[in-house]
Structure formats: structure tokens, C-alpha cells
Amino acid sequence: MPGQNLSRDEAHERAELLTVDGYDVVLDVRSAIDEPGDNAGEQPTDPRTFRSVTTIRFRTARAGASTFADLLAPSVTSVTLNGQALDPAVVFDGTRVALNDLPEGENVLVVDAQCAYSRTGEGMHRFVDPEDGEVYLYTQYEPADARRVFANFEQPDLKAPFRFEVTAPEAWTVWSNGSEESRDGGVWRFAETKPISTYITAVVAGPYHYVTDSYSRTFDDGTTLDIPLGALCRKGLARHFDADDIFLVTKQGLDFFHDNFDYPYPFGKYDQAFVPEYNLGAMENPGCVTFREEYIFRGKVTQASYESRANVILHEMAHMWFGDLVTMQWWDDLWLKESFADFMGVFAMVESTRFEDGWITFANNRKSWAYRADQLPSTHPITADIRDLEDAKLNFDGITYAKGASVLKQLVAYAGRDAFLEGARRYFKKHAYGNTQLGDLLSVLAETSGRDMVTWSRSWLQTAGVNSLTPVVTYDAADRITELAVLQEAVESHPELRPHRVAVGLYRRRSNGDLVRYARAEVDVAGARTVVGALAGAERPELILVNDDDLTYCKVRFDEASLDTLRTHLGAITDPLARALCWSALWNLTRDGLMPARDFISLVLDFSGQESDIGVLQMLHAWTQTALVHYAAPAWREEGSRALAEGALRELRIAAAGSEHQLAWARFFAAVADSDADFQLLSSLLGASARIDGLEVDQELRWAFLSPLAAHGVADESVINAELARDDTASGKRHHVRCLASRPSAAVKAQAWAAVVESDTLSNALVEATITGFEQSSQRELLAPYTARYFEAIERVWAERSIQIGMAVVKGLFPALQDDEPTLAATDAWLEAHADAAPALRRLVLEARDDLARALRAQACDAGAGGRF
Numbered sequence: 001m002p003g004q005n006l007s008r009d010e011a012h013e014r015a016e017l018l019t020v021d022g023y024d025v026v027l028d029v030r031s032a033i034d035e036p037g038d039n040a041g042e043q044p045t046d047p048r049t050f051r052s053v054t055t056i057r058f059r060t061a062r063a064g065a066s067t068f069a070d071l072l073a074p075s076v077t078s079v080t081l082n083g084q085a086l087d088p089a090v091v092f093d094g095t096r097v098a099l100n101d102l103p104e105g106e107n108v109l110v111v112d113a114q115c116a117y118s119r120t121g122e123g124m125h126r127f128v129d130p131e132d133g134e135v136y137l138y139t140q141y142e143p144a145d146a147r148r149v150f151a152n153f154e155q156p157d158l159k160a161p162f163r164f165e166v167t168a169p170e171a172w173t174v175w176s177n178g179s180e181e182s183r184d185g186g187v188w189r190f191a192e193t194k195p196i197s198t199y200i201t202a203v204v205a206g207p208y209h210y211v212t213d214s215y216s217r218t219f220d221d222g223t224t225l226d227i228p229l230g231a232l233c234r235k236g237l238a239r240h241f242d243a244d245d246i247f248l249v250t251k252q253g254l255d256f257f258h259d260n261f262d263y264p265y266p267f268g269k270y271d272q273a274f275v276p277e278y279n280l281g282a283m284e285n286p287g288c289v290t291f292r293e294e295y296i297f298r299g300k301v302t303q304a305s306y307e308s309r310a311n312v313i314l315h316e317m318a319h320m321w322f323g324d325l326v327t328m329q330w331w332d333d334l335w336l337k338e339s340f341a342d343f344m345g346v347f348a349m350v351e352s353t354r355f356e357d358g359w360i361t362f363a364n365n366r367k368s369w370a371y372r373a374d375q376l377p378s379t380h381p382i383t384a385d386i387r388d389l390e391d392a393k394l395n396f397d398g399i400t401y402a403k404g405a406s407v408l409k410q411l412v413a414y415a416g417r418d419a420f421l422e423g424a425r426r427y428f429k430k431h432a433y434g435n436t437q438l439g440d441l442l443s444v445l446a447e448t449s450g451r452d453m454v455t456w457s458r459s460w461l462q463t464a465g466v467n468s469l470t471p472v473v474t475y476d477a478a479d480r481i482t483e484l485a486v487l488q489e490a491v492e493s494h495p496e497l498r499p500h501r502v503a504v505g506l507y508r509r510r511s512n513g514d515l516v517r518y519a520r521a522e523v524d525v526a527g528a529r530t531v532v533g534a535l536a537g538a539e540r541p542e543l544i545l546v547n548d549d550d551l552t553y554c555k556v557r558f559d560e561a562s563l564d565t566l567r568t569h570l571g572a573i574t575d576p577l578a579r580a581l582c583w584s585a586l587w588n589l590t591r592d593g594l595m596p597a598r599d600f601i602s603l604v605l606d607f608s609g610q611e612s613d614i615g616v617l618q619m620l621h622a623w624t625q626t627a628l629v630h631y632a633a634p635a636w637r638e639e640g641s642r643a644l645a646e647g648a649l650r651e652l653r654i655a656a657a658g659s660e661h662q663l664a665w666a667r668f669f670a671a672v673a674d675s676d677a678d679f680q681l682l683s684s685l686l687g688a689s690a691r692i693d694g695l696e697v698d699q700e701l702r703w704a705f706l707s708p709l710a711a712h713g714v715a716d717e718s719v720i721n722a723e724l725a726r727d728d729t730a731s732g733k734r735h736h737v738r739c740l741a742s743r744p745s746a747a748v749k750a751q752a753w754a755a756v757v758e759s760d761t762l763s764n765a766l767v768e769a770t771i772t773g774f775e776q777s778s779q780r781e782l783l784a785p786y787t788a789r790y791f792e793a794i795e796r797v798w799a800e801r802s803i804q805i806g807m808a809v810v811k812g813l814f815p816a817l818q819d820d821e822p823t824l825a826a827t828d829a830w831l832e833a834h835a836d837a838a839p840a841l842r843r844l845v846l847e848a849r850d851d852l853a854r855a856l857r858a859q860a861c862d863a864g865a866g867g868r869f
Helices: 008-017 235-240 242-261 304-317 335-352 356-371 389-394 399-415 416-430 438-451 453-460 560-572 576-591 597-610 616-631 633-655 660-670 678-685 699-711 718-726 730-742 746-758 764-774 777-783 786-800 803-812 821-833 839-863
Strands: 018-028 049-060 065-070 076-081 084-086 098-102 105-116 121-128 135-140 162-167 171-177 180-184 187-191 203-208 211-216 223-232 270-275 288-292 468-475 483-488 500-509 517-526 529-531 543-548
Touching: 008 018, 008 065, 049 171, 065 633, 076 098, 076 660, 105 121, 135 288, 162 171, 162 203, 162 746, 203 270, 211 235, 223 242, 242 270, 242 304, 242 335, 242 839, 288 304, 288 356, 288 616, 304 335, 304 356, 304 576, 304 616, 335 356, 335 399, 335 483, 356 576, 356 616, 389 777, 389 803, 389 839, 399 416, 399 438, 399 453, 416 438, 438 453, 468 543, 483 500, 483 517, 500 560, 517 529, 517 543, 517 560, 543 560, 543 576, 560 576, 560 597, 576 616, 576 803, 576 839, 597 616, 597 633, 597 839, 616 660, 616 777, 616 839, 633 660, 633 678, 633 699, 633 839, 660 699, 678 699, 699 730, 718 730, 730 746, 746 764, 746 777, 746 786, 764 803, 786 803, 786 839, 803 839, 821 839
Parallel strands: 018 162, 223 270, 270 288
Antiparallel strands: 018 049, 049 105, 065 098, 076 084, 076 105, 121 135, 135 203, 162 187, 171 203, 180 187, 211 223, 468 483, 483 529, 500 517, 500 543
16 A cells, blocks of 8 residues: 555654644544444454544644655545645545645644554454453554554654543443543543653553552652552453452562662553453553453463563563653664663563563573574664664564663673663653664763773674674693683674673582582673683583673584583583573574484483473473474484473473473473374373373363364364363464364365465454464475465465564465475575565565575484484
């Protein structure tokens, strides 16, 4: 659609011309429930719409200028500019409202439109709960979908105060960024916000279950800040809603940020809405934060899930300062909010909540996302070159979040914690309610740290790629270190060698077998080779761990002696962070085709049962599945699959009854089950004719057990339908759709493909569930015909569907399971023939191609291992 993809140049030109003084947005969402079409499968011919009336007060820098307002809407009823009616047919093209010959100074634009409810999680999402028929609404805008709900100037640097008025069914409750000022029947009016960007405005409406609390803070000057707290979810989830724990983490986070930021929370109330069919983890709308409702746990989960939720709560809270109070000028500097929120979320969690081991999860889980993203052909500097909104949408990635956070962790080690936090405090005070670029932050950090931030930024923020650090050691005749050096390497495509503040740890076994650190030295690694002089003369170690304590962002390599130690004694490492770093390094070796996949799987089978950190264990389970499905030589997969299933069942049976480790092994066993005996056990556990002491097979675990039974043809449609009858909820519906699509039948695959690729009736959540079910590693032959169909369809899908659905289809249906040279050749042929395709689409295909090529290299490495296991 013309004009839908706003460019950076257009945004810059508009920002130079306009100053926005305020918005009044009036929405009428009563249409959400008063039309037919709520029944499953019933789709109205035209999109269901709601009325949106927006008044924008803005100033123009020069007379006679022309610009535009953004609006994605099926129709516009009227447009009035400075009291003069404009013909919508002339000024509105479906994406923009043309504003021509503007006078200098004050202007008032009023747009009355019919906007469409969304089924894709973009704009005003409408969800019908299959359990009780209730309708729920919420908005999600980042980076630029507020224009699907009201007319605006959709770019982050045109901030303004907002007033919202929402007319809704009288039985509903409505929330927005501002506090409720009045309610007259079904008309809700909200207080004016502080100046904020369009993408963080929000409306949530429906018969949500709502719980309240409060936070109070008295400052050193005697003033008191009172923040009303709220938490809400669908009524169907109320019985599972542990709001007390959510409020506990919220209050702990508010204490932490007030202790360290010296800037009181500026947005009044603090509501947190857990909403259905949400595309993201959460969104930092000030005063009305939205989260995916999967953070409300319907069954037993491990502490890793609670830690993950706490981290997301605190990540979004950090955004109230980094992102909402001070906002990047354009999406080039997205890292100014996301990297900081990712880092500060873990920082706050470790220092203020019960999740004191959060840096272990960060090292093992979050950074693996960054390492993967930084080795793709689409890798980019943390400060990226974002040409337009499609670029922006794809840059919410492992570089912007996890690498950026890792680099900030390095910055704290480089500049010092106190200097870092003082820099943040000055940054907030200097730029409150404004917009910034990279230099604005670097200047205050240079002031507070005395460090050369320009050089540091050039190395870490403005170049792409990940370095590898490898120890090289020599010993004397007395088995003492003569010299220990750290070699730094970079790939040819991104040759930058960076300054790293690292710790190098030396480990050896005690008499009881524990592998412990006995010496440690910090050093500034610079250039290709750095000698760690402080460790000269130390006794010979059994393990050398570069980047001990995880101070920097790098891939860790080992010398051969250390690798030999890990092969036999990895589980003996007593420090959980050191152990997690070793696992992460071994996984990187496997991904890079330097360690056979079967060797990694063998290590997991040998040592993961001893892993005390539940988050690390669950990460190992995920990596091991990837190793078997994508990196193991095809001829060895059957043997590897059997070994994994046997090992998982063994660990399940010996895990402590009722423990979270038992639960993790139960889920992993279901995921890797591959024999009739495995399927019989899962069926018996579902039918309660078998039991494992302490294992509660709740509804979520039932679906986990049913999934492999469906994928292997053991459970047919009647069994899957019967499970839905037990769990006729929104979550149950998603599981049901996934299981149906996973069945090993050509007709089933054709139906699933058509539902996602040829039709646009499924919601975002059901598209995701269908794709997940469609792609089954045990069905490679069945899926082979879809390789050609994929490449025939993706350009059309990208053009016709929303970017969110387009991304889901292009990424989710790429024929990664057809892991052979012909598929690689077909991908290259498409890329060559579609050089002019949308850059964002080409990026997704290039990334998938890179993953496939990496898998083939890893398989070649594994095949070279022969029969060793």
C-alpha cells in the first residue's frame, strides 16, 4: 500500500517542519460486540470497524509547507484542517492524510475515521474467548501501528501529550495510559499524559479481571510518591492469576529504580495487563504495560518461568525511563531503550528480587540469542542503519536486545558501576520528555567515567560481529605456567578486534573430585594477542576459562587440555556460572561445526542430570533438540534419537519426586519420544493407567504429552478433540490447532498450508500454532513437496499480509527440515531471481539460508566423527 512504509528521510523532514502540541483521541468500540461473526469460523465479508475521531494540535515552522498524517483505515468519514472541510477521497489514500499549503504557526486537524479491529496483534486487537464468548480488546503499536487506531504523526520524535476518551459496552472496564478522570455510563475519559511517542500509547478494554495494590516511596527531601498499581487478565485466567507475586516484583523493581535513577516514576499509575494472542513478550506503554498472557501459568512450571516473568516485568519497568521518559529520535537508536532495558531488567532482578542467579540465565540463554544473530548475514552494529519501518520491525532482534545488553555489561566493567549509573541519572534529567541519539548518552558517560567513550563506542556499538577468545599456554618443567596469552580472532566479514575487559580463571580438581577455581586474573584484552602476566607461575590447571564471570561479549574457546577436562568432568564444576559458560562455549563450538553434534549430545547425556540450575537445564534440552534435528548427520539421527529418549526417561525416573527437575525431564522426554514404548508410556500417563511418583500431569503437561502422540499418528483427531473438550479454553484451542496440524497425513498438511498461506482468516496466535504443528522433524518426507510451494508463495504473502503475519509465514515455513544441497540451491535461486524483492523479505530468506548452510556444515562435521558416541 503506497506510503505505508515510512522512511527515515520522510520522518526527518516532517520533524523539522512540525511541533505537536497535543492529541485528543475519541474511540467508540461498542461495535466490538454488537455484530455477528463471533462464532468460530464465521467471518464477516468486510472488516469489523470502530469509530475513531482524532484532533491534533500542531505548529508548522514555515508557511506553504506540505506534509501528511498517518492513518491505516478502511474508510475516512471526514477531514477538517483549521476549520475547513477537506474531501477524504482527495486527501486520504488509505495510509496517509495529505496536509497541503499549511500556514505557519498553529494548526488543528480533525480526522473522523472507521478503523479496523485486528486479528494479527497489530493495532486494536479483538479477541473472542472460546470459553465464555467474552470479547477482549487491547492495542499494540510498536513500531508504527498506532495509525491503525487513530490518525497521527507516527514517528518517535514527534512526542505530545494525549487525552483519550473511549466509549465501550457499559459492562466493560477501560484502561489507558492516563488515570481515569471520569466515567459516564460507557464513556471513559482519561487524564492527559506527559509528552510521549505515539507507539507507546495504549487502550485496553473488556470484562477483564482486575486486581489493585499500591506503592509508596518517601524521598530524602520528605516528599512522597504514591503509585496506584493494577494487574489484569481475562476472566477465564483469574483462577490462575498470581497477582501478589506480580505486585511483589513490581514493588521491588520500583524500589531499585528509585534507589539508582534519582528520578521519580513520572507517569502516575502503573497498570500491567496480561492479554491474549500477544505477539511480543511485553510492551512498555507508560501507565498501562501489556504482557502476553502466557506469563500467567495454568499449570506447574519451573522457577525459570517465574524468573523469566520477573525479568520481563523489570525490563518493561526500566523502559519507563529508558524509552518512555527519554526516547530515541529514530529507530537507528532503538538500542538506547532496548539494550538498556534488557541489561537493567537483569541488573534489577539480581539485586532486588529472589532471582539472584539471573546473570547465569543471561549468560546461558539471552546471550545465545545474541551470538546467533551476530553471525547471520543480516548482523548489524548495535546502532543500526534503519532506513524505514520495515527495517525497524526486523531490528527487534538479538543484536539490539541481548548483544546490546551484553555490551552494556562490558561497559559497566569498563567504566565502573557508579559512573554508569550517574551517567544514567544525568541523562534522564537533561533529556526528560525529549528525544536523543547516540552522542547524547556517550557525552554524559564520558563526563562521569572519564573514559574515552568515542573509541569504545566505535568498537562496540558501531561495528558488527562477535570475537572469539582462545587461551594459549606454555608450561615449564615444574608444571607451572610460563606464559598464558589470550588470542582474539574475528571473521573476515567483520574483522574488528575490540577491547575486552575479561577475567581468566584457572580450575583444577580437589581430592573430592570438585572442579574449582584456584586462580583468577582480570586483564584488558586488546589486539590479536594479550599476555595475562598475573597468571605466570601458577600451577598447571585442568581447565582455563576465558571470560570467567562473563564480563565481556565473546565466543569462548578452549585449549585441548581444557576440552579433555570438560569431556570427563564438566559436571564437577561447582560454580554454576562457570558451568553455564562452559556449556554455552561448547554449544557455540557445535553450532560452528567445530564439535560433532553427537559429542555435544553425549555431554548432555553424561552431565545434564547433575545440573542444579533449572534454567540452564532447560536451555540444554532446547539446544540438544536443535543438535539432533539440524546438526547431527542424517545417518546418525535414529541412533541419537533413541539415545536421547532413553536418557531423558532415565533422568525422569530418578529425578526427585515433585521437583522442577522432574517436570523439566518429563517435558523433554515427551519432546524426544520416538518409539512405541515411549508412546505407550505417554498414553498411559495421560490415561492415568501409569504414574511416576510426584509427577502431576496437569492440563498443560497433558498437551505436552499429547503433542508427540499426534505427530507420530498415535493419537487421531477424535483423541485430540476429546482433549479440547477437557480444556475448551483459549490456550486449549491453540494446543488443539497445533496438534491437529502435526498429524502425519498429506491431507492434513495440505489443509494446514492452505489455512496459513492461502487464507487470511486465522488470528496471529492460530497462525503460529498451525505453523508449529505443520513443521515436524519426524515428517521430512511428507513436507518435501512444500519447498517449491514456499518459494512460489512468499513474495505474494509478504505483499498481501501484515508484516507480523508475513514474518511468521516466511520464517516459520522455510523448508529448514529439507536440509540438503538442493534446498540450499533453491534458496539461492530465489534470492538471485528476486533481487528487487522487499529488503525485509530478502533479509528473512537470507537468514534462513544461513541457518541451513550452518546446519549442513555441522552435519558434515558430525559425519566425520564416524561411529563415535
